[in-house]
Amino acid sequence: MHEVKGVVAKAVGEPVSLETILVPDPGPGEALVKVEACGVCHTDLHYREGGINDEFPFLLGHEAAGVVEAVGEGVTTVAPGDFVVLNWRAVCGECRACERGEPQYCFNTHNATQQMTLLDGTPLSPALGIGAFAEKTLVAAGQCTKVDPEARPAAVGLLGCGVMAGIGAAINTGNVGRGKSVAVIGCGGVGVAAIAGSALAGASTIIAVDIDPKKLEAAKRLGATHTVNSSETDAVEAIQALTGGFGADVVIDAVGRPETWKQAFYARDLAGTVVLVGVPTPDMELPDIPLLDFFSRGGALKSSWYGDCLPSRDFPMLVDLYQQGRLDLDAFVTEEIALDEVEAAFERMHHGDVLRSVVVFS
Known part of the structure; x- marks a missing residue:
């Protein structure tokens, strides 16, 4: 003992x-x-x-x-x-x-x-x-x-926990890859990790969304190409404007609230992917969205558990990338x-x- x-x-x-x-x-x-x-x-x-x-x-x-x-x-x-x-x-x-x-x-x-x-x-x-x-x-x-x-x-x-959840939400769950556009709503530890993961995977456009300028600055240091202060501008409109009017290929909700999930839903491109990695509380319910919008926009709505990671596979790889100066x-x-x-x-x-x-x- x-x-x-x-x-x-x-x-x-x-x-x-x-x-x-x-x-x-x-x-x-x-x-x-x-x-x-x-x-x-x-x-x-x-x-x-x-x-x-x-x-x-x-x-x-x-x-x-x-x-x-x-x-x-x-x-x-x-x-x-x-x-x-x-x-x-x-x-x-x-x-x-x-x-x-x-x-x-x-x-x-x-x-x-x-x-x-x-x-x-x-x-x-x-x-x-x-x-x-x-x-x-x-x-x-x-x-x-x-x-x-x-x-x-x-x-x-x-x-x-947090860094793996964010990196995995981008790479494992969202299948972010070369040339894709990504928006991350919420730039705490998990959200910024999702930005770092998107940069690591070769995303071309990485949009960080938050209401805190300090967090947006941290997102830029970890790989965000654009930032959106959603206390000053509509997040969905801003993401669409930065992606040719279409929306991002992958939108990651790292907050986990009905309001941010709804933003993620409408900020993605047709056939785009929404990844929920922020953890909701038990009392939260899905926002009121017409069922036709679920059908007509296509794509995928995913939840990310621990970044869908396999520790024996992912931890050594990410530590090696860290030691090489790439993460x-x-x-x-x-x-x-x-x-x-x-x-x-x-x-x-x-x-x-x-x-x-x-x-x-x-």
């Missing part, structure tokens, strides 16, 4: 606290990981606010990189000393998606079986089955993806913070002051 410090959300809306937690030695199929860096993702704030479920207390943190310290019985994919990025899609290899050769849609992903607890024995619910705002965490071995050990942990750990993951790291600064980072995130705060363990 390992006694370490971790960031815990104990009740809805309450500030998080730094607690001593107990992490078991790994059992069969599990791995103990010494965390080196973990990004502060909006999903962690959703957990704290009760927006995911009510299984408090939560051990927060999931965008992480670290070193495997020990493995349990039967683990052959990773070994002690391996530098890994953690993921929340440890594919099972047995469900109907895996059996038809589409493990990126695995419907039965694995987490660690044993529970991490507070000192008094209270079980903790790890965020996305990871719980990496902690000096060490216990995960299923399949949640560990080996990558280049020379890579910067604070940067590559972000592939564990600027460092640009997503606005600040490096200590473990006891997570609550303050949530406040900066709420005000849109950062792309990512990253907890770095000394």
Whole structure:
């Protein structure tokens, strides 16, 4: 049993606290990981606010990189000393998606079986089955993806959620390729990652849409060719004007609201693709759109789960591109913070002051 410090959300809306937690030695199929860096993702704030479920207390943190310290019985994919990025899609290899050769849609992903607890024995619910705002965490071995050990942990750990979700929404879900036009609505961490992914894939026109000038500037640094401040101009009209009057081939909604989804729907070209990667809340419903418009515009309306990624395939490739200087993951790291600064980072995130705060363990 390992006694370490971790960031815990104990009740809805309450500030998080730094607690001593107990992490078991790994059992069969599990791995103990010494965390080196973990990004502060909006999903962690959703957990704290009760927006995911009510299984408090939560051990927060999931965008992480670290070193495997020990493995349990039967683990052959990773070994002690391996530098890994953690993921929340440890594919099972047995469900109907895996059996038809589409493990990126695995419907039965694995987490660690044993529970991490507070000192008094209270079980903790790890965020996305990871719980990496902690000096060490216990995960299923399949949640560990080996990558280049020379890579910067604070940067590559972000592939564990938001950056991968955005890049994958463009490349995997939206099939963005050479010469295509793309519009991204919402330029937080996921949206800017979708812009970076579109640039990586060779899109010719990449339009960033947001109401915050600071976020639009960040989008330009990551590859946007045009920006639209939708607080000042109609986003649909602006996207059409920048694409010859037709609309973009792919429009990515990285906000996840009925209003932005409707903008995405009408801002795409005929036979174009809409990708929803922003996460709606349970009370949101589709906007009122005539059914004939769905039929007459053709194309595809897609949701992107984790960027439709396969960590074993995508993480090493993207880390290699980062190491080659072709994918600027460092640009997503606005600040490096200590473990006891997570609550303050949530406040900066709420005000849109950062792309990512990253907890770095000394």
